Amino acid sequence: MCGIVGYKGKDEAYSILIDALKKLEYRGYDSAGIAIWQNNKIVVERNKGKVDDLRKIASKNILKGKMGIAHTRWATHGTPSERNAHPHKVGDVVVVHNGIIENYMDIKERLHQIGHEFSSDTDTEVIPHLIISYLEKGNDFVEAIRLTLKELQGSYAVAIMRENERILVAAKKESPLIIGLGDDEFYLASDVPAIINKTNRFIFLEDNDMAVFRDDKILLMNTEGENIERKINTVNWTGAMAEKGGYKHFMLKEIFEQPRAVSETLLGRFKEEKGEVDFEELTLPELKNVKKIWMVACGTSYHACMIGKHMFEANLRIPVETDIASEFRYRNPIISKNDILILVSQSGETADTIAAMKEGKRSGAYTLSICNVLGSTLAREADGVIFTHAGPEIGVASTKAFTTQIAVFFLLMLHMANKLGKMDNDEVRGMISEIKKIPHKIQSILEHTSSLEEIARRYMTSKDFLYIGRGIHYPTVMEGALKLKEISYIHAEAYAAGEMKHGPIALIDEKLPVAVISPRDQTYIKTCGNIEEVLARRGRVILFTDDPQHEMAKRVDNIFTIPETIYELLPILCVVPLQLIAYYIANLLGTDVDQPRNLAKSVTVE
Numbered sequence: 187m188c189g190i191v192g193y194k195g196k197d198e199a200y201s202i203l204i205d206a207l208k209k210l211e212y213r214g215y216d217s218a219g220i221a222i223w224q225n226n227k228i229v230v231e232r233n234k235g236k237v238d239d240l241r242k243i244a245s246k247n248i249l250k251g252k253m254g255i256a257h258t259r260w261a262t263h264g265t266p267s268e269r270n271a272h273p274h275k276v277g278d279v280v281v282v283h284n285g286i287i288e289n290y291m292d293i294k295e296r297l298h299q300i301g302h303e304f305s306s307d308t309d310t311e312v313i314p315h316l317i318i319s320y321l322e323k324g325n326d327f328v329e330a331i332r333l334t335l336k337e338l339q340g341s342y343a344v345a346i347m348r349e350n351e352r353i354l355v356a357a358k359k360e361s362p363l364i365i366g367l368g369d370d371e372f373y374l375a376s377d378v379p380a381i382i383n384k385t386n387r388f389i390f391l392e393d394n395d396m397a398v399f400r401d402d403k404i405l406l407m408n409t410e411g412e413n414i415e416r417k418i419n420t421v422n423w424t425g426a427m428a429e430k431g432g433y434k435h436f437m438l439k440e441i442f443e444q445p446r447a448v449s450e451t452l453l454g455r456f457k458e459e460k461g462e463v464d465f466e467e468l469t470l471p472e473l474k475n476v477k478k479i480w481m482v483a484c485g486t487s488y489h490a491c492m493i494g495k496h497m498f499e500a501n502l503r504i505p506v507e508t509d510i511a512s513e514f515r516y517r518n519p520i521i522s523k524n525d526i527l528i529l530v531s532q533s534g535e536t537a538d539t540i541a542a543m544k545e546g547k548r549s550g551a552y553t554l555s556i557c558n559v560l561g562s563t564l565a566r567e568a569d570g571v572i573f574t575h576a577g578p579e580i581g582v583a584s585t586k587a588f589t590t591q592i593a594v595f596f597l598l599m600l601h602m603a604n605k606l607g608k609m610d611n612d613e614v615r616g617m618i619s620e621i622k623k624i625p626h627k628i629q630s631i632l633e634h635t636s637s638l639e640e641i642a643r644r645y646m647t648s649k650d651f652l653y654i655g656r657g658i659h660y661p662t663v664m665e666g667a668l669k670l671k672e673i674s675y676i677h678a679e680a681y682a683a684g685e686m687k688h689g690p691i692a693l694i695d696e697k698l699p700v701a702v703i704s705p706r707d708q709t710y711i712k713t714c715g716n717i718e719e720v721l722a723r724r725g726r727v728i729l730f731t732d733d734p735q736h737e738m739a740k741r742v743d744n745i746f747t748i749p750e751t752i753y754e755l756l757p758i759l760c761v762v763p764l765q766l767i768a769y770y771i772a773n774l775l776g777t778d779v780d781q782p783r784n785l786a787k788s789v790t791v792e
């Protein structure tokens with residue numbers, strides 16, 4: 187979704203800002219713009235389309251100056267167009283904004299009545315107009331911004347400049363905004379990867395914070411006008427981690443990074459001699475009193491929750507309810523204060539998942555986030571946080587975040603099962619030894635990808651795909667289908683295999699590829715029956731199994747063998763070939779794999 191960057195320092199702002207905007211491209215956007223403060227004036231360039239198009243237009247102008255702001259827009263109010271692109275300049279005030287101003291119609295109407303003329307369809311434009319109205323009442327620039335922010339309902343991250351004032355002001359509420367600290371220079375960005383090649387020291391702004399950059403100092407205050415202090419965090423990501431490193435796409439690189447990502451997520455979690463999994467940083471509630479565990483997330487992270495449910499219910503014998511975050515609070519869920527609410531999110535900024543956390547907090551439940559991004563809202567605001575150590579995930583289609591989320595669920599399940607006396611230390615030790623083998627097993631899949639490329643070539647022109655699996659494999663096939671549809675734009679549906687005869691079997695004919703996960707586990711016999719049903723209707727089966735002697739092996743069109751592991755960990759291995767098939771098909775079709783149409787990496791609006 188929208189991205190903000192800003193710079194104030196000793197170097198020319200233009201190329202720093204364009205470079206940072208390029209790094210935000212992965213979030214998804216449809217227009218881009220830049221404003222540079224030069225000789226007391228502010229020059230604005232913006233357009234519909236990509237940052238590279240902006241660069242072409244902007245390079246005709248000489249944009250010279252050591253302070254500036256820039257933006258990528260993902261349209262919410264008003265179509266993607268030059269007039270709706272940010273920055274918005276009204277009088278001498280220039281603003282970039284992420285989020286949604288919910289009361290913009292009321293403000294617009296009021297300002298219109300006192301003579302303000304609006305030139306875009308956006309909610310954002312009311313911000314510079316309001317600032318101007320407060321300036322006209324005699325307030326100074328910072329105070330005019332503060333008064334404006336207090337009037338805004340909804341969410342915002344903003345960066346604001348004014349002609350003739352060498353000040354940059356930033357503020358946030360319910361939309362992410364971070365400050366990067368360089369040597370006598372300051373960066374602003376919506377996320378860490380945008381500026382990690384410039385600095386690894388960050389301040390994560392909190393809701394209602396304002397940052398005023400004046401001379402070589404930052405003043406931090408809140409929208410009540412009180413001075414505040416915020417901690418400086420060091421992030422151990424490197425610039426190279428946010429580069430493609432020789433791969434054609436970020437998504438492919440991130441698929442291949444999974445052995446390392448899972449290893450790092452496991453690092454330091456085991457007290458092996460004792461047979462314990464360590465979550466020292468968490469103060470979980472007394473588990474004996476926990477009546478229910480909720481797992482709530484969106485998209486891929488939701489699929490990880492569904493897998494978590496299988497693991498937790500089977501091993502803890504505590505009821506688990508999974509929920510899509512955008513549905514959760516609207517059905518008025520009955521959460522008790524003895525419940526645990528687990529929120530899963532790669533970005534930690536997904537608006538619906540944050541809203542679900544707030545719902546949980548209101549009910550007094552213990553909220554626990556599983557996040558990949560340090561300093562993100564869910565990481566900061568939940569009662570407890572467990573980080574996946576996947577490194578920056580830039581490809582819009584989530585891959586390594588998913589496998590590391592499953593690894594965290596597994597560790598947490600072991601930790602809780604042990605605490606509850608459902609698993610003794612020897613059993614935990616046995617399970618630990620299984621997950622420690624997983625990175626190596628993913629690696630072995632990644633070393634045998636040619637048959638997956640062949641399968642991709644065979645089915646790349648199909649109009650539809652069906653994915654089926656049972657038990658813990660049902661969420662995995664949902665994830666496989668999601669990967670295919672989001673990056674290749676091929677319609678793909680996932681079904682619990684046993685549900686097939688209740689409807690989707692009508693779709694099966696000789697043109698339909700049907701991906702089936704069928705390892706030799708408790709789902710094996712029933713899934714064999716489902717494969718028979720597909721074959722009887724001449725469907726094209728692509729079988730994923732850990733058993734080369736699978737009884738359907740000789741009868742299916744395609745078979746891909748994954749290494750063996752325990753039931754709970756099979757999703758990590760099964761999803762890798764599904765990710766790769768989706769990637770290879772999209773690549774063959776020539777779609778924009780890392781930034782698929784209409785999608786945003788971080789969905790910061792509800």
Ligand code: F6R
Pocket residue numbers: 484485486487488530531532533534535536539582583584585668669672787788789
């Ligand atoms: C799919 C995908 C999305 C995200 C979803 C939640 O490949 O990336 O479905 O999983 O938008 O995002 P996070 O995990 O950041 O909350």
